[in-house]
Amino acid sequence: MPDSPLVTIKDVARDAGVSAQTVSNVINTPAKVRPATRQLVLASIQKLGYKPNASARRLRTSRSDTVALGIHAGDSPIFDRFLHTLAAETDTRDLRILLYKTDTPADEITHCESLLATADVDAFILTDVIFNDPRPGWLREHYQTFALFGRPWGADVNNPDVAWVDVDGRDGIRRMTQHLILHGHRNIVFVGWREDSSTGQDRLAGWRNAMTDARIRTTEQLESMFVLTNDDMASGQQAYRALQQANPDIDAVVCVSDTIAAGVYMESHGDVTITGFDDTPISRSLNFSSIAQPLHDIATAILDSIQSQRSGCGTDATPTHMLLPPKLIIR
Structure with missing residues (x-):
């Protein structure tokens, strides 16, 4: 039956146990349909191989x-x-x-x-x-x-x-920092994006929140424990060198991106715990923890x-x- 031109909207409705209008809504205005019902109809569409007449709909709806x-x-x-x-x-x-x-x-x-x-x-x-x-x-x-x-x-x-959709980077960095704290790390530094990046500032705030909430460092002490830089590996290397001079006992580095984390890894030779953001192939290749966007x-x-x-x-x-x-x- 899949790919058959004889499959109609009524066939899909019968298979999904819904009305033909509900199937039409899933195809044309999915926001009107409850997610569970929408998934049920989409499963029937895929199962039966139903192909909506896109050209006709475009003419009808302009x-x-x-x-x-x-x-x-x-x-x-x-x-x-x-x-x-x-x-x-x-x-x-x-x-x-x-x-x-x-x-x-x-x-x-x-x-x-x-x-x-x-x-x-x-x-x-x-x-x-x-x-x-x-x-x-x-x-x-x-x-x-x-x-x-x-x-x-x-x-x-x-x-x-x-209308916007975003990922809570502050919460992700905060939870990652908390994870490091719970596993015994105390000298946790941060490498972020430059100050003109609002997303970078939001993620920096997540690290600050975790460190101050755990009372590991005061707000003043944190000022020497982070560097803001460009999003490339060379900048990550330079940032780690600067942080190591100010904090010789670094045991973990939280990074705003996997790219920067890779630079830190190269400079530190993987001798400290490193975390990134975005769960890219490089984080899997170098085997450091990261944060995945849905x-x-x-x-x-x-x-x-x-x-x-x-x-x-x-x-x-x-x-x-x-x-x-x-x-x-x-x-």
Whole structure:
């Protein structure tokens, strides 16, 4: 029966034990359907090989079912994995992804303007969000549907008209530091991103909170126990050398990313306990603990938000702001 052109929406409804309208809602406006019911219908769709008539739906709804996403120069390995996960999720919803190159927020606005003039795009997903990012405001002014992967870190962070999904990096770093403390580490230093990174500052706060809550160091003493630097291995090496001079008895290093953690590993020769963030292949190769972002949950929440906005379900159907917990990967 799979791949048979004779499979209809009624066949799916009968197999899932729901109404044909519920199946239609799962396909066209999934945010209207309870998650358990949605998964039940999706399982029947996959089992029967049902293929919704996308062309007919696009003509009926005047939508292209296309989501645009910018690719930034030097995007991290986490972006590649996010893109793969997002592509898999859009495929289950019969959506398409349109990729475009961009380098700066201003450059991306130019690309968005061009796409709106020359392509049929239903919504935008923004990544690499910065403090007081100009892109959400521009998209709102032009009445575009969009969602952010990451908090806007400024005036828009609590704005209900700016939908975002993010990972609680502060809590992840706090829990990782607590894990080290519980396993006997006391001289725990931190290597983070430069001060202009709001995400970096948030993760730094997680380390501070864990250290002060455990009363291992005072706030003043912590000032010599962290270095803020660039996100590359050479900077991680330099940061470790600086920290070792100020703290000769280092027994653990909490890093804001796996890339920096790899630099610390190279410089320390693995003689201290090192933790990273993002659970990339390098953390598995060098066998240090890391923090994994729930990429499937992020992709699902972003697309739920976009489809909810497009269908006009209202803010009760899907939260505007979602802060998801990361997972500690202990090695």
